Amino acid sequence: MNITLIILFVLGFFILLSSFFTVRQQTAVVVERFGKFLSIRQSGLHLKIPLIDRIAGRVNLKIQQLDVIIETKTKDNVFVKLKVSVQFMVIRETVYDAFYKLEYPHDQITSYVFDVVRAEVPKLKLDDVFERKDDIAIAVKRELNEAMTTYGYTIINTLVTDIDPDIQVKNAMNRINAADREKTVAGFEAEATRIRIVAKAEAEAESKRLQGQGIANQRREIAKGLVESVDVLNRVGINSQEASALIVVTQHYDTLQAIGADANSNLILLPNSPQAGSDMLNNMIASFSASNQVGELMKKKNGKERRKRESDYEIPESPENPDIE
Structure with a gap:
């Protein structure tokens, strides 16, 4: 009994x-x-009738994530694998529909993701798939929301988290990117070379310009010195022709002296005999005299021609009318 x-x-x-x-x-x-x-019981402590009431199931109200991997083909016939992450949850007010209307929600969501992705991706080329992955995710979310709301689920977000083309296509894309970067590098190197060449040419041009200015200034000073030398010689009774010849001969001997002072010089000045200076002086005086004679003859000839042209344009006076202008 006990x-x-x-x-x-x-x-x-x-x-x-x-x-x-x-x-x-x-x-x-x-x-x-x-x-x-x-009934549906929310969080907390609850009472049920033993042996009559039972807990049929528990429904998770947290946000859940389902990763779906789909293989499909693009418009340019490239096979790619896309990983779509779907974040969803059960609506608190529609727990009844979520529990009784849909037995396998993950399978249902996966089917809709496959359907939408395989309808959208074949419309796009491979490059467009990478650029417009957000559009694909929006299309998946829109389609899932329309379908899953009936079963008490709401879609929080959908993300295309990975796009994986065929390995050969990936290698080709990498080679294209590498070639494009090499092309960019070559362009920059060519531009740098061009800048160096232009800078060098500008520097050489500036050097030549400054060198030309230096030579011009040198020659200007030499000319001033020659003028002063001729004036000095004229004051002591030497005419301009003889003075110019004397200066040239003096510069000739100065040049010989400068060449001889350089031990490493291999320059040969012709003619270089002792008689060369005297011959150069005589030739220069003779040439100056000849040029002066030619200049005088040209002046006379030009004067005659000018007077002849003036006489041809004169109008003779008429004996009947001497006042004709």
């Missing part, structure tokens, strides 16, 4: 304990009575 009471007491204790249950935060519990829906 054993029977103990057994009944233990059974009653366990039945009493089974009357209470707890629901965790962000979770909903579906309670059924004799297999029929009774």
